[in-house]
Structure formats: structure tokens, C-alpha cells
Amino acid sequence: MELKVINESGQSSQTVQVSDVVFGREYNEPLIHQLVVAYQANARQGTRAQKDRAEVKASTRKPWRQKGTGRARAGMASSPLWRGGGQIFPNRPDENFTQKVNKKMYRAGICSILSQLGREDRLVVVESIELESPKTKSLNEKFKSMGLESVLVIVDEVSENLYLASRNLPHVAIVEPRYADPLSLIHYKKVVVTRAALEKLQEMFA
DSSP: OEEEEEOTTSOEEEEEEOOHHHHSOOOOHHHHHHHHHHHHHHTOOOOOOOOOTTTSOOOOSOSSOSSSSSSOOOOOTTOTTSTTOOOSSOOOTTOOOOOOOOHHHHHHHHHHHHHHHHHTTOEEEESOOOOSSOOHHHHHHHHHHTTOSSEEEEOSSOOHHHHHHHTTOTTEEEEOGGGOOHHHHHHSSEEEEEHHHHHHHHHHHO
16 A cells, blocks of 8 residues: 655655555444444533423422313423423433443554545645744645645644644644544544654554
8 A cells, every 4th residue: 555745835746655454454434433433422521411300490389270170180380291391311410421442443443544545545644744933824834835724634743833833723633643533534634644653653553
């Protein structure tokens, strides 16, 4: 498997040979879907809550007498059948949303995503991305000259200048190889990997 190496103008003049174990996998859509769902579920805080009929602040007085009115029987205004009443099965903040994903499945899923990105020309390699000063404008101009708008950049180590310059760009994310999650890999239109980060990715998932 070969990946394109682009320069600062976004032009590809050469390619780099990569491992087929990591970048030559078949596209496994059910596994990738499971990874993304598990990642989003594990990111949930689970702090939302609803009230049941005992917790709703309402009068416990019987709204009207039991018989003779022609209306349905009603015991109290906090009934779940009434507007503003309690929930029958309310959400609780102690509910657990976490989903377990085995290491073997996670590695296979990430490799499947990387392989598909390479086949779609959405994954490219650069020598390095460095900035002399933490200027957002400089980094934005660099990405524009490379033809990159929505981009996930995977670098060997995130420098302070790179972090400060990128944090105000809404469609740019810069991470280290260990923080490249399945959702980000799918979300961004382009994934740019430095040569040093590429070696780390192959070590991690080979």
C-alpha cells in the first residue's frame, strides 16, 4: 500500500510505502459503526434526569369527585397521563451508557478506517508541520495553500505553537497518534499525517 506525500503547496510529488496490515484492510462497515456508537456512548456524561409522579411539585388534592361528572377518573394532577405530570419511566443520572470494545476489535476498526481513507485519497502524508509563532492566521494560510479546509492533523508531538494556533480554527483538529479516535477520522474530510506520526501509527496497530 502506498500513500501520497504532499508538499506545502498541496502537490503530490512522491509516495511512501506503508504496511498492508494497517492500511490494507477491507472496509468493515458494521465494525466501524459499532466503534463510533461505543465511542459516542462512552463520551456521554449521563447527567440528564426526569421526575416521576412523586417528585413533581403539584397538589395531591383530587381534581374532581370520583363519580357523577361524566369525566374520566382522576386522582391527582401529577399523574403521568396529565400534561405537566411525572414520567412513567424517568431518566436517571446514575444510568450507565458505557459500551465495552475489545482491543482486537478496536485495532481492526481503526485499521479499516485508515485503509478506506487511503483508498478514497482522504489520507495524505507530510514531512512535518511546524510554526515559528503561535499565529492562527499563519496556520490557516498554510492549510489554504495546501488545499485543506476540514482537516484532522496527526503529528508525532503537538507543540505549544501548533496547539495555540489551531484551537480557534473550527474545522481543524491536531492530535497525537494515541488520541486519533474513530469519530474524528470519519468526520473530517482530510486526514494529514506526518512521517513521524505515521511510524507511530504503524507501531501501534501493526
